[in-house]
Amino acid sequence: MSPVTQSFRGKELKPSESLKIDAFSVRIADLEGVELDRLHALSLSVGWPHRAEDWHFLRETGQGLVALDEIGRVLGSAMWFGHGDSFATVGMVITSPRLQTLGAAQWLMKRVFDNLPGHDLRLNATRAARRLYLSLDFQPEKTVYQCQGIARVPTAGSPTEAGSDVRTLDAGDIPAAVALDAAGFGVRRTALIERLFAHSNGYGLFKNDKLNAFALCRPFGRGHVIGPVVAESDADAVAIVRPHVADHSGSFLRVDTHMHNGEFAAFLSHAGMPVFDTVLTMSLGKRLADFYEGRSAGPKTYALASQTLG
Numbered sequence: 001m002s003p004v005t006q007s008f009r010g011k012e013l014k015p016s017e018s019l020k021i022d023a024f025s026v027r028i029a030d031l032e033g034v035e036l037d038r039l040h041a042l043s044l045s046v047g048w049p050h051r052a053e054d055w056h057f058l059r060e061t062g063q064g065l066v067a068l069d070e071i072g073r074v075l076g077s078a079m080w081f082g083h084g085d086s087f088a089t090v091g092m093v094i095t096s097p098r099l100q101t102l103g104a105a106q107w108l109m110k111r112v113f114d115n116l117p118g119h120d121l122r123l124n125a126t127r128a129a130r131r132l133y134l135s136l137d138f139q140p141e142k143t144v145y146q147c148q149g150i151a152r153v154p155t156a157g158s159p160t161e162a163g164s165d166v167r168t169l170d171a172g173d174i175p176a177a178v179a180l181d182a183a184g185f186g187v188r189r190t191a192l193i194e195r196l197f198a199h200s201n202g203y204g205l206f207k208n209d210k211l212n213a214f215a216l217c218r219p220f221g222r223g224h225v226i227g228p229v230v231a232e233s234d235a236d237a238v239a240i241v242r243p244h245v246a247d248h249s250g251s252f253l254r255v256d257t258h259m260h261n262g263e264f265a266a267f268l269s270h271a272g273m274p275v276f277d278t279v280l281t282m283s284l285g286k287r288l289a290d291f292y293e294g295r296s297a298g299p300k301t302y303a304l305a306s307q308t309l310g
């Protein structure tokens with residue numbers, strides 16, 4: 001393409017085909033006061049599916065920092081979600097493509113550490129971010145399978161056990177769900193589960209009137225996400241995810257799970273949600289196994305609340 005020519009006082013000016021633009025100077029700020037549209041633009045710039053509403057939910061749920069340029073454009077972000085005094089998950093670590101590989105994410109993460117002294121941290125790392133987290137001493141734990149697609153209800157499936165009953169959840173079920181989630185996740189997340197209940201539909205599996213397994217589902221990204229899902233067995237997990245699949249049959253549904261084989265993983269694939277991508281759970285401080293010490297059985301997390309929340 002030929003460069004555009006312009007004239008000035010009758011003289012033809014031919015602009016140079018290259019232009020040197022100065023490096024950006026970046027300052028850190030609290031994510032709290034930043035317009036949602038600007039945060040949304042940042043996640044769109046790296047191809048993430050979050051809507052402005054998803055950012056709003058995350059901002060209500062956790063805390064975060066942004067890197068801003070001189071005129072307030074958001075060039076980077078990092079968030080954390082604290083549970084108790086000494087544990088947090090980290091997520092929404094993004095740097096704008098034009099700023100990547102220059103150390104901005106490293107710099108943002110160190111500011112996150114300053115806000116979380118002595119905390120054990122857990123996060124789910126994309127492939128692009130693994131080297132960053134390894135250089136910050138995070139340890140790899142296990143793979144998360146991001147399963148998604150247009151939902152359909154599989155025809156085959158085991159019927160719910162006699163004596164157990166699947167029904168929708170309401171606010172009265174929150175304490176039992178918090179306890180199950182804590183057993184699966186390894187850390188009690190009362191405020192998060194309460195907030196998720198307010199934004200989700202939930203199904204629970206009850207045995208003798210006691211909540212034994214549950215699955216929440218809420219709007220997210222391109223459609224809906226199912227999570228968290230906590231159950232003691234694959235069959236129970238399937239029993240509480242199946243009604244969500246039926247509710248969203250024909251539309252976009254997503255599940256992030258550590259399970260890569262067995263009845264639950266097979267169910268997701270038959271329900272129109274094959275593995276789309278993977279990320280890696282990593283931890284800093286206490287390892288994943290430390291949270292389950294001395295426990296051989298019990299409820300397991302079958303689906304994360306989301307990659308960001310864990």
Ligand SMILES: CC(C)(COP(=O)(O)OP(=O)(O)OC[C@H]1O[C@@H](n2cnc3c(N)ncnc32)[C@H](O)[C@@H]1OP(=O)(O)O)[C@@H](O)C(=O)NCCC(=O)NCCS
Binds near residue numbers: 046102105
């Ligand atoms: C992942 C991401 C946040 C990294 O941001 P960044 O600003 O480029 O990271 P930094 O420049 O601080 O680099 C940190 C480390 O990763 C390395 N690195 C960064 N980009 C790299 C690349 N493309 N190839 C190889 N190494 C790379 C850097 O060399 C540095 O390693 P070092 O500490 O050993 O020197 C950024 O690429 C991004 O936003 N990606 C899309 C969203 C995403 O995946 N976020 C992660 C969520 S878990």
